[in-house]
Amino acid sequence: MQGLQILATGAQTLVEDGGRRGYAHLGVPRAGAFDTRAWRLANRLVGNSPDAAVLESLGGGLTVEALGHLTIAVTGAVGDVHIDARTSATNMPVHLAPGSRVRLGMPRAGIRYYLALSGGIRVRPALGSRSHDTLGGVGPAALQEGQVLTAGAERVGPPLVDHVAPVEPATTFNVLPGPDADEDTLSALLAGTWDLDPQSDRIGVRLRGSPLRSETLSLPSKPMVLGAVQLPPNGLPIILGPDHPTTGGYPVIAVVTSDSMCDVAQWSGGPRRFRRA
Amino acid sequence: MELIPFGEDGWLIPTDDPIGLAALIDRTGLDDVVPGQRHVLLRGSQQRVMAAVAGVPEDRPVRAAREVRHLPAQWEGPDLRHVAETAGMSELAVIQALLDTTLTVAFCGFSPGFGYLTGLDERLHIPRRDRPRPQIPAGSIAIAAGYCAVYPTSSPGGWHLIGRCEALLFSADREPPALLSPGDRVRFV
Numbered sequence: 001m002q003g004l005q006i007l008a009t010g011a012q013t014l015v016e017d018g019g020r021r022g023y024a025h026l027g028v029p030r031a032g033a034f035d036t037r038a039w040r041l042a043n044r045l046v047g048n049s050p051d052a053a054v055l056e057s058l059g060g061g062l063t064v065e066a067l068g069h070l071t072i073a074v075t076g077a078v079g080d081v082h083i084d085a086r087t088s089a090t091n092m093p094v095h096l097a098p099g100s101r102v103r104l105g106m107p108r109a110g111i112r113y114y115l116a117l118s119g120g121i122r123v124r125p126a127l128g129s130r131s132h133d134t135l136g137g138v139g140p141a142a143l144q145e146g147q148v149l150t151a152g153a154e155r156v157g158p159p160l161v162d163h164v165a166p167v168e169p170a171t172t173f174n175v176l177p178g179p180d181a182d183e184d185t186l187s188a189l190l191a192g193t194w195d196l197d198p199q200s201d202r203i204g205v206r207l208r209g210s211p212l213r214s215e216t217l218s219l220p221s222k223p224m225v226l227g228a229v230q231l232p233p234n235g236l237p238i239i240l241g242p243d244h245p246t247t248g249g250y251p252v253i254a255v256v257t258s259d260s261m262c263d264v265a266q267w268s269g270g271p272r273r274f275r276r277a
Numbered sequence: 278m279e280l281i282p283f284g285e286d287g288w289l290i291p292t293d294d295p296i297g298l299a300a301l302i303d304r305t306g307l308d309d310v311v312p313g314q315r316h317v318l319l320r321g322s323q324q325r326v327m328a329a330v331a332g333v334p335e336d337r338p339v340r341a342a343r344e345v346r347h348l349p350a351q352w353e354g355p356d357l358r359h360v361a362e363t364a365g366m367s368e369l370a371v372i373q374a375l376l377d378t379t380l381t382v383a384f385c386g387f388s389p390g391f392g393y394l395t396g397l398d399e400r401l402h403i404p405r406r407d408r409p410r411p412q413i414p415a416g417s418i419a420i421a422a423g424y425c426a427v428y429p430t431s432s433p434g435g436w437h438l439i440g441r442c443e444a445l446l447f448s449a450d451r452e453p454p455a456l457l458s459p460g461d462r463v464r465f466v
Contacts, residue, residue, distance in 0.1 A: 023454065135388055220315040252283075255285075257284075
């Protein structure tokens, strides 16, 4: 058997793939990897089908032991990948012998690591996806210490890339105007410098800064999308993440592009700005 | 039809009848078709969304009324008295009003399987609680802001709790996973 035993989970480790489609009308979030660029790259580095499930791990600390010979790759956040007594890096395939232990160090940039295992992760899909949804708990449960994950059969060939230079997440997020955008509020969003509220998660990324004036307190609830920038009455915008509720009543002043949402996923703090896509 | 772009792969269509419009949309090739209170969201490639919109007939057929779903209810919630006082009704009258009403699932959201039920007796249209509760038990029947709902899972919530329902509202192990879909009619029994 090939697989991984989880020795420590870090702050939170979830199984994620491309997410769910077709259930939003029943209130089921799309879920899926928050940083989709890192998810795809991790799969490419181990020769997996691009939509295989991977582990998404918040901060450092995830520690796993190899069961059998296997190849893994860690992407997303930039940090040390400790393998037994040696130190390797992110963004490259790593071959593990049975019993090898891998520990992810504290990220130097970014906040979410993606760990792909050659063959993918064999977990039962729920509603067409192997993604854990933190809003409703749909999909495979958050990983627990001691748990064993079995490799799947989603390897499609040898890795097509052997190393990709790690890229620090961008500090400017591209946005399109939202359906409720008025020019003044949108301009104020673009003119401001924003920091991260630590109460952010996969449901919503909350901004700190000078509050925007919110003319409208609430609107008829409308269907929401990933990246929607909602403006609640306190004037501090919230960017909706992959586990966002499927409908919401706050005005949406902008929508972060899917590419920039990968940078939002890696935002661990520090000033950020928005610009028109 | 007016189409409002919503991000790179979403379009909102404003409508007075989101459920009726959503029912007429061919979902083939679309990622999601989601009714809200006054819109329908179509998610997918621009080409697919435009094709789906072009395929909606000009004349909307009259929808056949859906079968009524009966949800077993027990009327014992911590806010029943407060709701009765706010509405100027007795607790029994509140319960009777709920039993006498056929509600409709206008749309879903908040959490998987959470249906916003409309059609509530006007006297029961009361605002949300000032302070949301951090934890509401699964199966709680609640009202606020003109809607009624049953919480499918335990979650935080700001609605008034007036009863409990034993039905399993959401399970990812069945198809469809949600007991209630937009457009369904509901009666408490």
